[in-house]
């Protein structure tokens with residue numbers, strides 16, 4: 001029986017739950033409470049506080065499947081294995097079992113007939129060889145031996161191969177052991193061994209033994225507890241299990257690539273076309289997940305929005321390269337949604353806004369792409385180095401992310417003065433800083449007094465909807481606040497009646513009249529939960545979250561800012577309501593000085 005990615009996920013979760021692991025949620029791609037990373041890069045990332053000793057509400061043995069995104073891999077996409085967006089399976093021990101049991105669980109899952117049933121004889125492993133920071137990992141060696149892996153298939157490798165983390169410069173880290181499957185292909189030479197990139201050894205799984213904490217001074221000290229962090233790439237392992245040459249051939253990805261081929265009327269792609277097809281497939285897949293995330297991102301020139309823009313524009317450029325004339329992003333996004341909606345129903349719910357954003361970006365970029373490419377050619381023809389001013393002109397007037405200019409330059413054999421570009425960019429930022437607004441989490445466009453008032457009103461509205469509509473599970477699906485109005489999206493499957501609108505307005509205005517104090521407290525996620533705070537309870541939160549209470553009326557996990565007392569708000573008035581996706585409503589409301 002061929003195991004595909006869907007079955008692989010089910011088997012993995014079943015195996016570990018049978019082995020007393022608790023299933024934890026697949027956290028959003030966009031971490032809300034970790035400003036140090038733009039996207040969730042690994043299944044372990046949301047768990048860092050727990051590796052450091054914070055008790056996890058679901059216990060010491062955990063398992064999940066986690067959607068991940070790695071920006072560092074964008075340039076590599078196009079080969080047989082790299083994806084920017086992927087799913088990762090992981091099991092974790094938080095100070096519970098360690099090397100011996102982790103290895104025996106891994107071995108059982110890989111080789112047992114009930115699970116992956118892989119051929120034991122084709123399995124080889126690597127373990128940490130030891131250095132000045134940490135000793136040779138004989139414990140893992142022994143554990144593999146006792147599973148029956150012969151010595152000549154256990155390789156001792158250095159830190160470069162068998163050490164993981166820390167994610168930043170400091171934090172939990174440790175030696176790892178990796179598992180490889182022999183594909184049966186001939187060795188590329190006498191030094192071919194697991195880890196070699198020739199394709200003979202297929203990397204299956206990585207068990208990290210987090211026993212150290214790297215301190216700011218660069219020392220490795222023992223953590224309070226010894227943890228296990230494992231990671232298995234879903235698409236990657238599915239490729240092996242489905243007997244496919246690469247991740248773009250698996251059932252969960254191939255239909256997207258097929259559509260690209262159809263749109264470009266390509267039947268047998270050559271190598272250059274194949275690379276373009278893969279890039280488009282990966283990038284549109286990632287972009288769809290970005291836009292459809294719980295904390296969806298929109299294309300922009302900042303941070304996450306910029307990464308999204310880069311992905312979309314790169315996909316458009318490669319689409320043009322293989323001759324796709326028409327708009328194509330939403331056709332592909334539709335397939336991405338169809339392939340993933342069973343596990344990620346929010347993608348379908350947000351389909352309308354995903355399509356809208358993709359269409360907008362496609363229209364915008366296509367308007368300038370041709371002219372920009374001609375401009376690029378003229379510049380590149382005349383000198384071997386694109387200076388900062390020209391790179392900035394391509395960015396500002398033609399919408400070319402600097403990475404795109406670099407890529408075009410590399411293809412044309414010319415250089416780009418990236419430092420010069422950065423200087424131009426910084427200069428420009430300074431000039432426009434006066435009008436620039438600071439981005440706050442939770443959809444605030446600035447921190448003006450008016451915006452703060454509307455933000456507090458949003459909390460009141462959120463609670464009032466739950467009360468008036470008598471539906472406790474109403475949650476925020478999106479929020480966008482400007483100094484003029486608030487916009488609030490929530491799950492509800494019909495329009496509010498005029499009476500309900502009046503009742504919601506009245507309930508909010510009553511709280512304003514009650515002059516309730518707005519109080520911010522730091523507390524643990526567990527406490528926030530116990531105290532009934534609203535908000536997404538990911539198991540990724542750090543030691544504490546910030547919770548805003550409006551009198552005894554509302555309590556929400558939120559980054560602020562808010563007014564100090566509801567008496568500052570004015571009169572709350574709902575201006576518009578509409579459905580924006582199936583089961584999702586949007587309300588626009590304002591605060592007026594008096595009842596007009």
Ligand code: SER
Nearest residue numbers: 042044206229230231
């Ligand atoms: N953190 C390790 C990885 O990403 C194992 O989960 O590979």
